[in-house]
Amino acid sequence: MKKIIISCSLLFSVSAVFSQNTPVGEIHGNFQTDVQYYNPDTLIGAPPVPEKMLMNGFGNVIYTRNNFSAGVRYESYLNALQGFDKRYVGSGIPYRYASYNIDNLEVTLGNFYDQFGSGLIFRSYEERGLLYDNAMDGIRLKYKVTNGLYLKGFVAKQRAFFTQGPGIVRGFDGEMNLNEMIPKWNESKTRVTLGGSFISKFQEDQDPTYILPENVGAWAERFSINRGKFNINGEFAYKINDPNTINGFIYKPGDAELLQVSYAQKGLGISSSVKRIDNMAYRSDRTALGNSLNINYLPALTKQHTYNLATLYPYATQPNGEIGFQTEVVYTIKKGSLLGGEYGTTIIANYSTANSIDKDTVGVDPDYGYNSDYTKIGKDVYYKDFNIEITRKFSKSFKFTLFYANQVYNKDIVQGLSGFGTIYSDIVVLDFTYKFNSKHALRTEMQSLTTDQDDGDWASLLLEYTISPHWFFSALDQYNYGNSNSVKRLHYYFGSIGYIQNSTRISINYGRQRAGIFCVGGICRNVPASNGISLTVSSSF
Amino acid sequence: MKKIILLLSVLGVIISTGNAQTNDRKLPSVEVKNLEGKNVNTSTIANDGKPIFISFWATWCSPCKAELNAIAEDYDEWKKETGVKVVAVSIDDSRNMSKVAPYVSGKNWDYEVLLDPNGDFKRAMNVNNVPHSFILNGKGEIVWQQNSSAPGDEDKIFELLKKVAKGEEIK
Numbered sequence: 001m002k003k004i005i006i007s008c009s010l011l012f013s014v015s016a017v018f019s020q021n022t023p024v025g026e027i028h029g030n031f032q033t034d035v036q037y038y039n040p041d042t043l044i045g046a047p048p049v050p051e052k053m054l055m056n057g058f059g060n061v062i063y064t065r066n067n068f069s070a071g072v073r074y075e076s077y078l079n080a081l082q083g084f085d086k087r088y089v090g091s092g093i094p095y096r097y098a099s100y101n102i103d104n105l106e107v108t109l110g111n112f113y114d115q116f117g118s119g120l121i122f123r124s125y126e127e128r129g130l131l132y133d134n135a136m137d138g139i140r141l142k143y144k145v146t147n148g149l150y151l152k153g154f155v156a157k158q159r160a161f162f163t164q165g166p167g168i169v170r171g172f173d174g175e176m177n178l179n180e181m182i183p184k185w186n187e188s189k190t191r192v193t194l195g196g197s198f199i200s201k202f203q204e205d206q207d208p209t210y211i212l213p214e215n216v217g218a219w220a221e222r223f224s225i226n227r228g229k230f231n232i233n234g235e236f237a238y239k240i241n242d243p244n245t246i247n248g249f250i251y252k253p254g255d256a257e258l259l260q261v262s263y264a265q266k267g268l269g270i271s272s273s274v275k276r277i278d279n280m281a282y283r284s285d286r287t288a289l290g291n292s293l294n295i296n297y298l299p300a301l302t303k304q305h306t307y308n309l310a311t312l313y314p315y316a317t318q319p320n321g322e323i324g325f326q327t328e329v330v331y332t333i334k335k336g337s338l339l340g341g342e343y344g345t346t347i348i349a350n351y352s353t354a355n356s357i358d359k360d361t362v363g364v365d366p367d368y369g370y371n372s373d374y375t376k377i378g379k380d381v382y383y384k385d386f387n388i389e390i391t392r393k394f395s396k397s398f399k400f401t402l403f404y405a406n407q408v409y410n411k412d413i414v415q416g417l418s419g420f421g422t423i424y425s426d427i428v429v430l431d432f433t434y435k436f437n438s439k440h441a442l443r444t445e446m447q448s449l450t451t452d453q454d455d456g457d458w459a460s461l462l463l464e465y466t467i468s469p470h471w472f473f474s475a476l477d478q479y480n481y482g483n484s485n486s487v488k489r490l491h492y493y494f495g496s497i498g499y500i501q502n503s504t505r506i507s508i509n510y511g512r513q514r515a516g517i518f519c520v521g522g523i524c525r526n527v528p529a530s531n532g533i534s535l536t537v538s539s540s541f
Numbered sequence: 542m543k544k545i546i547l548l549l550s551v552l553g554v555i556i557s558t559g560n561a562q563t564n565d566r567k568l569p570s571v572e573v574k575n576l577e578g579k580n581v582n583t584s585t586i587a588n589d590g591k592p593i594f595i596s597f598w599a600t601w602c603s604p605c606k607a608e609l610n611a612i613a614e615d616y617d618e619w620k621k622e623t624g625v626k627v628v629a630v631s632i633d634d635s636r637n638m639s640k641v642a643p644y645v646s647g648k649n650w651d652y653e654v655l656l657d658p659n660g661d662f663k664r665a666m667n668v669n670n671v672p673h674s675f676i677l678n679g680k681g682e683i684v685w686q687q688n689s690s691a692p693g694d695e696d697k698i699f700e701l702l703k704k705v706a707k708g709e710e711i712k
Binding site: 026028029030031032060062064067069101113114115118119123125126128129177179180191193224226229231233258260262263264265266267268269270271273297299300301304305306328329330331332343346348433435437438439440441443466467468469472498500502503504505538539540541 | 566569570576577578579580600601602603607614634635636637638639640642643644645646647648649658659660661664665667668669670673685686687688689691692693694696697
């Protein structure tokens with residue numbers, strides 16, 4: 001790794017020397033750190049923190065000049081904040097790359113992120129707020145053969161914390177944009193894109209009893225057709241037998257299908273998607289667990305909520321088998337009409353479900369696993385969510401949103417537990433924004449979640465006062481008033497003050513926090529559960 | 542020997558940093574797609590010598606949507622006075638990407654919408670969190686950026702755009 005840093009730096013130096021009279025390119029970057037001092041909190045089950053204070057931080061520096069770009073990311077976990085994988089420990093430069101683009105060929109050396117199609121067989125990405133990072137490390141080539149024909153190939157290992165996984169991943173992808181390829185079709189109203197990809201991973205078999213496949217191949221085909229208001233796209237993926245920890249070391253091959261249709265016209269948008277996943281856990285280490293060494297990405301087809309009580313029971317895709325369906329309608333009632341009001345009213349309705357797939361084990365070799373009938377939907381409900389959101393602006397200064405959701409959450413399946421069963425909940429949110437003048441505004445969220453299961457009922461109140469463009473002050477209290485255990489009827493109070501100066505953001509937070517997407521002070525972040533005082537600084541240049 | 546090379550290299554970096562013209566940074570070259578499925582190279586985003594406003598957003602980010610909805614109401618006036626083009630870059634991944642076009646149409650947004658499902662453009666622009674927005678002047682240079690959005694920010698952005706449209710410095 002040192003060598004690569006040296007070579008990157010050498011490249012910088014060379015460019016500096018040779019560019020006395022020409023612009024030397026640009027250096028830019030971004031930085032974020034979260035520092036937290038922990039209060040002991042046995043009530044929310046937060047383990048004691050012997051260090052008292054923990055810190056996560058990272059900074060990117062990217063150099064670009066014409067067709068050349070190189071970058072490094074320094075990361076530091078001293079030690080990693082509560083709620084994150086403790087295998088992130090210490091400091092280092094786990095990400096560095098150099099890449100250039102010449103004659104339609106792009107060469108990347110070092111680390112890279114990429115995705116084939118919708119990711120069913122390959123997606124390498126980062127979600128810094130969650131510390132999800134399965135960056136590739138190796139060599140990638142991208143080549144534009146002719147207009148509309150794009151090829152990509154790579155050979156690389158995957159990042160696992162500050163080390164690399166044992167497997168080698170090889171990938172190839174081709175995409176044809178027919179409208180770009182065929183001159184006659186350039187201006188056609190119908191746009192067609194076709195793609196195909198292949199991934200193979202190699203990992204030695206050291207198992208004393210089983211003969212495990214050392215090379216596991218997966219392939220996928222995809223299409224996308226767009227005509228005016230309509231769009232339809234799909235991807236179909238297949239993986240050969242790949243016994244691994246997640247699937248219980250069965251030899252059955254896996255497959256996944258994803259089909260999405262949408263319609264969009266002025267004031268109205270409709271989207272529907274359906275997917276089926278069967279034994280598609282695919283990692284560059286067959287024994288990997290947690291969020292590490294995933295080669296592919298299996299999207300959850302459920303609404304990604306932002307109201308905090310609606311995110312209390314979030315769904316996660318079940319790689320061993322699931323059939324999911326989702327549909328969403330966005331409709332804006334015209335301004336000036338009786339129902340639309342002076343500024344228009346928008347209604348968003350969404351419905352999603354996830355069920356088990358059919359699994360038949362009768363007469364099937366236990367090492368193979370099961371047979372599955374495509375035409376059947378399994379009996380177990382994993383998740384259901386019906387939700388509707390109505391937003392109306394009453395005047396220049398007053399906006400109101402009413403939100404309702406009915407959710408069914410199979411806690412045992414989604415969290416891999418037993419004995420918790422299924423949680424049925426109703427969520428109501430009233431969200432008001434009042435603008436006092438062009439700078440001062442107050443937003444209030446009143447939320448309620450009612451359920452007879454799990455932790456029982458919750459209420460939540462958020463007040464957020466903003467002074468554009470520099471300041472925000474917010475106070476949140478989530479109260480688990482309906483917990484059947486009276487000791488756990490807790491308030492999760494959380495206060496936050498922030499200052500923003502262009503791309504620099506500083507915020508100080510105090511209180512108890514639940515895990516989830518947290519939108520406060522004008523941005524959204526993924527946060528872990530915690531209790532204490534914290535400081536977040538982020539900036540970019 | 543290694544140490545000497547490293548030292549020299551670091552020196553080189555420092556020199557190049559000193560000379561780097563970070564003030565007139567332009568858009569990097571990244572491949573993204575628009576809602577019709579066309580490939581768009583981000584370095585070709587242009588607006589005929591007039592300002593551009595770029596906003597990174599997601600369907601799950603309420604402050605992002607609040608800001609873009611507020612701008613949508615005044616977009617005609619913005620265009621008339623400053624000639625600005627708004628480019629809304631969705632960082633939704635394949636989980637939510639198919640909901641982007643229906644949302645944009647359902648909300649009557651008249652923006653150029655780009656899809657950045659694996660965060661390549663986001664990373665190249667050094668965006669930490671959404672919303673993060675940028676103003677480009679008529680030469681395509683990034684002259685202003687902000688990470689976050691609060692009600693009322695749109696008025697300030699409009700004021701800045703008016704200055705940029707006249708060729709004034711806004712730093």
